Amino acid sequence: MSRALSNPPGAARAQPSSTEVARLAGVSQSTVSRVFSAGAAVSPAVRDRVMKAAEALNYRPNALPAILQTGRSGIIAVVVGGFYNPFFTEFLRCVTAALRERRLEIMLVDTASDDNLNDIVGELSRYRIDGVISAMAIHSTRVAKKLESAGIPIVAVNSKRVGGMRTVSTDNRAAGGAAADVLVDAGCRDIAYFAGRDSQAQAERERGFLKRLSDRGMPEPQRALAGFTYEEGYAAAVECFSGRSRPDGIFCVNDLVAIGVMDALRKEFGLDVPGDVQIVGFDDIPMAGWRGYELTTFHQDMDALARGCVDLLADAPADTRTTVPCRLVVRETTRNRAR
Amino acid sequence: MSRALSNPPGAARAQPSSTEVARLAGVSQSTVSRVFSAGAAVSPAVRDRVMKAAEALNYRPNALPAILQTGRSGIIAVVVGGFYNPFFTEFLRCVTAALRERRLEIMLVDTASDDNLNDIVGELSRYRIDGVISAMAIHSTRVAKKLESAGIPIVAVNSKRVGGMRTVSTDNRAAGGAAADVLVDAGCRDIAYFAGRDSQAQAERERGFLKRLSDRGMPEPQRALAGFTYEEGYAAAVECFSGRSRPDGIFCVNDLVAIGVMDALRKEFGLDVPGDVQIVGFDDIPMAGWRGYELTTFHQDMDALARGCVDLLADAPADTRTTVPCRLVVRETTRNRAR
DNA sequence: TTGTAGGCGTTATCAA
DNA sequence: TTGATAACGCCTACAA
Numbered sequence: 001m002s003r004a005l006s007n008p009p010g011a012a013r014a015q016p017s018s019t020e021v022a023r024l025a026g027v028s029q030s031t032v033s034r035v036f037s038a039g040a041a042v043s044p045a046v047r048d049r050v051m052k053a054a055e056a057l058n059y060r061p062n063a064l065p066a067i068l069q070t071g072r073s074g075i076i077a078v079v080v081g082g083f084y085n086p087f088f089t090e091f092l093r094c095v096t097a098a099l100r101e102r103r104l105e106i107m108l109v110d111t112a113s114d115d116n117l118n119d120i121v122g123e124l125s126r127y128r129i130d131g132v133i134s135a136m137a138i139h140s141t142r143v144a145k146k147l148e149s150a151g152i153p154i155v156a157v158n159s160k161r162v163g164g165m166r167t168v169s170t171d172n173r174a175a176g177g178a179a180a181d182v183l184v185d186a187g188c189r190d191i192a193y194f195a196g197r198d199s200q201a202q203a204e205r206e207r208g209f210l211k212r213l214s215d216r217g218m219p220e221p222q223r224a225l226a227g228f229t230y231e232e233g234y235a236a237a238v239e240c241f242s243g244r245s246r247p248d249g250i251f252c253v254n255d256l257v258a259i260g261v262m263d264a265l266r267k268e269f270g271l272d273v274p275g276d277v278q279i280v281g282f283d284d285i286p287m288a289g290w291r292g293y294e295l296t297t298f299h300q301d302m303d304a305l306a307r308g309c310v311d312l313l314a315d316a317p318a319d320t321r322t323t324v325p326c327r328l329v330v331r332e333t334t335r336n337r338a339r
Numbered sequence: 340m341s342r343a344l345s346n347p348p349g350a351a352r353a354q355p356s357s358t359e360v361a362r363l364a365g366v367s368q369s370t371v372s373r374v375f376s377a378g379a380a381v382s383p384a385v386r387d388r389v390m391k392a393a394e395a396l397n398y399r400p401n402a403l404p405a406i407l408q409t410g411r412s413g414i415i416a417v418v419v420g421g422f423y424n425p426f427f428t429e430f431l432r433c434v435t436a437a438l439r440e441r442r443l444e445i446m447l448v449d450t451a452s453d454d455n456l457n458d459i460v461g462e463l464s465r466y467r468i469d470g471v472i473s474a475m476a477i478h479s480t481r482v483a484k485k486l487e488s489a490g491i492p493i494v495a496v497n498s499k500r501v502g503g504m505r506t507v508s509t510d511n512r513a514a515g516g517a518a519a520d521v522l523v524d525a526g527c528r529d530i531a532y533f534a535g536r537d538s539q540a541q542a543e544r545e546r547g548f549l550k551r552l553s554d555r556g557m558p559e560p561q562r563a564l565a566g567f568t569y570e571e572g573y574a575a576a577v578e579c580f581s582g583r584s585r586p587d588g589i590f591c592v593n594d595l596v597a598i599g600v601m602d603a604l605r606k607e608f609g610l611d612v613p614g615d616v617q618i619v620g621f622d623d624i625p626m627a628g629w630r631g632y633e634l635t636t637f638h639q640d641m642d643a644l645a646r647g648c649v650d651l652l653a654d655a656p657a658d659t660r661t662t663v664p665c666r667l668v669v670r671e672t673t674r675n676r677a678r
Numbered sequence: 679t680t681g682t683a684g685g686c687g688t689t690a691t692c693a694a
Numbered sequence: 695t696t697g698a699t700a701a702c703g704c705c706t707a708c709a710a
Contacts, residue, residue: 015464015489017703028681033705043679058488063465064403064412065704068686073403075466078447083432084625086425093422096449105466108417108447110435125354126402127414127444149397150354230629263630286423290569291602292631356687367697372689382695404688407702 016057025053081136086285094306158201168308176208188249192222196253233260255281294332364392420475425624433645497540507647515547527588531561535592572599594620633671
């Protein structure tokens with residue numbers, strides 16, 4: 001396993017420098033620099049000459065010396081916690097678009113936990129990144145501290161706040177409450193919550209869900225520990241429905257789990273959704289809309305989430321948090337009474 | 340919409356430089372540099388002193404001057420053509436892992452077509468990236484040329500070759516042939532192909548499929564133009580099955596389309612899969628294994644594909660191509676005769 | 679409006 | 695083995 005690229009460096013013919021362009025255009029290097037830096041005063045004639053020379057040489061300014069000089073790289077590190085969940089990839093799509101609008105580049109980091117993140121951030125900070133956007137919840141104060149000490153701002157999605165971290169979150173608490181309403185209104189009497197693990201977002205959802213159920217005089221729901229994947233949802237449903245008391249309404253921590261649960265109920269137990277069991281998911285991933293599922297769920301406004309992250313990184317004073325509402329999407333896995 | 344980050348540059352206290360470490364350790368800056376560049380001769384005593392000083396200052400070498408000097412950035416641009424298809428995201432996962440092993444960083448580019456790529460590559464080349472890995476097929480010779488002239492090697496997945504581009508491809512032709520065998524062996528008499536658009540990979544698959552059908556004495560199959568998404572597959576199936584002659588076996592350009600087709604057949608026409616119609620997909624995305632679908636498909640070895648890309652970028656002479664076999668995964672959407 | 683010159687933090691070369 | 699010094703290619707005063 002070789003360590004890195006072994007190609008000869010600028011083997012053939014690397015990129016020309018501003019000095020070469022200057023020579024060809026018969027001006028000084030600084031003039032070339034001015035032509036390529038927005039809002040500098042250059043006479044039209046000279047500008048034209050320089051542009052021609054640049055074109056002839058196929059010149060593109062090298063970003064690195066500028067970064068060295070200004071300390072600002074225009075690179076943002078984006079952290080995701082795996083690609084298995086369309087939630088992450090959709091977030092990635094939105095954040096990619098939002099960053100591109102601001103002409104910022106993306107360094108992509110995929111890591112299973114925020115432990116590794118500590119090392120990775122160290123690695124990344126060598127490139128003088130301007131900020132970090134994490135789609136993954138950050139628990140470790142160490143990571144936040146490290147970034148802070150390096151002067152790198154971070155904003156995390158659906159994360160609790162540690163240190164001076166900025167956060168952008170879906171209003172998980174409110175959504176949890178709304179999920180309770182949906183199931184109770186639909187006539188469910190024996191309700192269950194299929195939980196994820198170690199996640200601020202999931203904890204908030206659960207809290208809102210429990211609170212609303214109790215407010216509405218419902219008994220404490222069953223709790224199954226699922227996780228965040230289809231398989232975990234499937235397995236949790238098998239275990240839950242093999243037990244004594246079968247719930248007639250389930251709120252799942254996310255859509256992947258919800259879909260796993262649905263498949264298990266249908267295939268393993270021959271149950272009908274929503275006839276026998278009603279199900280509410282979370283995220284509104286594309287598969288939730290597939291005709292085979294038609295899952296009632298909450299749509300996270302990824303675009304707002306992503307844009308919020310970018311805005312917070314770019315404009316906001318440190319130490320800020322933003323909350324984004326999410327929207328109930330009623331499909332076929334709940335029996336919806338007329339309002 | 341502000342143009343870029345507005346935070347003060349190294350506002351608080353930026354990263355310390357090797358010069359500061361040198362001062363603290365009582366050595367020259369070059370010595371510090373040597374300590375941090377692998378395989379340089381430094382006496383244990385001095386190395387120790389430098390490391391201590393570095394630790395005290397929380398020093399991390401700045402990568403940018405090094406890039407400036409060596410002309411090698413350790414950054415690879417990875418291009419994907421959208422995140423809607425788990426194929427892309429799974430590829431991204433694998434390539435992320437493979438690059439991390441080699442300690443290379445990833446600059447992520449998402450673009451709908453390789454037209455934009457031309458601009459984007461120009462933008463990216465400002466960072467002196469060491470190479471480009473494209474999960475998206477490259478048609479435009481312009482892009483390849485542009486990269487070549489900048490001395491940036493590119494490798495594309497499932498793409499035809501333009502210029503000196505390297506490629507890594509699944510053996511699409513062979514897979515197409517195998518798909519024909521599956522359907523014919525399973526007793527299908529009226530076969531259809533649901534095609535994608537503008538894709539080398541899809542063209543190869545189709546070619547292999549048609550060839551084998553004809554070799555086995557089957558008539559030319561119906562052809563439906565689907566695309567690459569669930570919705571397009573669904574719509575194409577609706578149109579096809581509203582027509583006169585309904586096929587009893589379908590090979591789809593990818594799993595997303597295949598799943599859309601299945602849902603359409605079941606929901607819109609009440610047809611049974613595989614009872615009435617047998618279906619074969621391509622990619623083996625996670626949803627193909629979901630119990631609601633159990634799709635027979637071909638598993639693309641993403642890990643091999645990704646690793647192939649990285650290897651080709653790192654080790655290979657220019658102008659190379661690699662082919663990766665793929666594997667038939669038999670599930671429940673085909674009636675499988677005993678062999 | 680344009681040119682000159684210094685500096686950003688490394689690596690690379692050459693002496694010591 | 696270590697230190698001085700010159701690049702690398704740009705930005706930014708400052709001077710003309």
